[in-house]
Amino acid sequence: MRRKIYTGTIILLAFILIGGMYYSLPYYISKPGMAKELEPIITVDDGFKEEGSFMLTTVRMGRANIYSYLEAKMRKYEEIYPLDMILADKETEDEYNARQLHMMAGSKLNAIEVAYRKAGLPVHYKYKGIYVVQVVPGMPAEGKLQAGDRIYKVDGHNFPSSEKFIDYVSKKQAGDKITLTYLRSKKTNTVSVGLKHFKADPTKVGIGISLVDDKSIMVEPKVSVKTDEIGGPSAGLMFSLEIYNQLTSEDLTKGYKIAGTGTIDEKGTVGPIGGIEQKIVAADKAGAEIFLAPNENGTKTSNYRDALKTARDIKTKMKIIPVDTFDEAVRYLEKLPDKEKG
Numbered sequence: 636m637r638r639k640i641y642t643g644t645i646i647l648l649a650f651i652l653i654g655g656m657y658y659s660l661p662y663y664i665s666k667p668g669m670a671k672e673l674e675p676i677i678t679v680d681d682g683f684k685e686e687g688s689f690m691l692t693t694v695r696m697g698r699a700n701i702y703s704y705l706e707a708k709m710r711k712y713e714e715i716y717p718l719d720m721i722l723a724d725k726e727t728e729d730e731y732n733a734r735q736l737h738m739m740a741g742s743k744l745n746a747i748e749v750a751y752r753k754a755g756l757p758v759h760y761k762y763k764g765i766y767v768v769q770v771v772p773g774m775p776a777e778g779k780l781q782a783g784d785r786i787y788k789v790d791g792h793n794f795p796s797s798e799k800f801i802d803y804v805s806k807k808q809a810g811d812k813i814t815l816t817y818l819r820s821k822k823t824n825t826v827s828v829g830l831k832h833f834k835a836d837p838t839k840v841g842i843g844i845s846l847v848d849d850k851s852i853m854v855e856p857k858v859s860v861k862t863d864e865i866g867g868p869s870a871g872l873m874f875s876l877e878i879y880n881q882l883t884s885e886d887l888t889k890g891y892k893i894a895g896t897g898t899i900d901e902k903g904t905v906g907p908i909g910g911i912e913q914k915i916v917a918a919d920k921a922g923a924e925i926f927l928a929p930n931e932n933g934t935k936t937s938n939y940r941d942a943l944k945t946a947r948d949i950k951t952k953m954k955i956i957p958v959d960t961f962d963e964a965v966r967y968l969e970k971l972p973d974k975e976k977g
């Protein structure tokens with residue numbers, strides 16, 4: 636009898652332990668990710684080689700289980716976030732992942748444009764439609780469209796931008812219907828969707844989707860940026876520097892390992908990102924010697940100040956450099972002395 640009780644207790648504990656791995660808590664955990672060289676990821680046709688390297692830094696983000704939650708409580712550079720700090724209102728995890736991937740796509744386009752224009756080369760775009768990144772619950776698109784759908788026709792018309800699509804829809808009345816032609820899993824579909832007033836703004840009507848432009852950039856020489864499943868816009872600055880470095884004969888790396896982070900817009904402005912502390916840890920572990928951090932025009936709560944604090948805390952020898960624009964980063968790198976070869 637005792638043996639049966641003992642065996643039953645062991646089985647129960649095993650189920651509890653295994654269940655703890657798969658039971659999701661209403662939190663996300665972020666921790667230091669990786670610092671990865673960009674030259675193998677980005678290829679400009681007949682581009683110039685570099686002695687050092689530019690490095691992409693990431694944060695690992697995942698849904699918490701019991702063990703990862705407890706681990707994050709004990710580790711200094713792991714952060715715990717409630718779901719509503721990561722997911723938008725009523726946003727699903729699939730929609731969040733789609734949003735992150737499309738933000739990465741937009742970041743790549745901006746980086747290419749900034750780098751090619753800096754190099755004095757022309758840039759052209761081809762508009763292909765819009766991507767659905769979120770469907771608003773309770774609105775007409777719910778159940779008909781989903782995150783990742785690419786809409787390329789409305790009532791049989793192609794539009795040159797998402798702004799034109801929004802203008803077309805906004806001129807209609809609640810109760811009107813529009814026909815959308817979209818691509819999902821490489822299959823073309825057509826659906827009729829009614830229009831409805833938004834609860835947040837009853838003066839406006841729509842079908843209830845958040846969207847981003849789907850467009851391709853046309854440049855010569857051609858450039859390829861392979862990011863796989865990396866999401867978010869935070870690699871924009873480093874993308875632009877790597878692309879520009881391959882376009883021009885002067886090697887901006889000067890033989891150094893240069894990591895960094897920051898969004899980039901089409902004008903070359905560097906914007907703040909989340910997880911700067913974890914990215915400093917990741918860059919230091921990868922042996923980076925310089926880290927470019929968003930300065931946010933010198934505000935007291937800037938990414939740069941947080942990066943500097945973390946660098947001091949982990950006692951890294953890595954130099955933390957504040958930047959507000961792509962041009963500012965280039966000027967700093969141009970003035971760097973060549974690294975002594977030892």
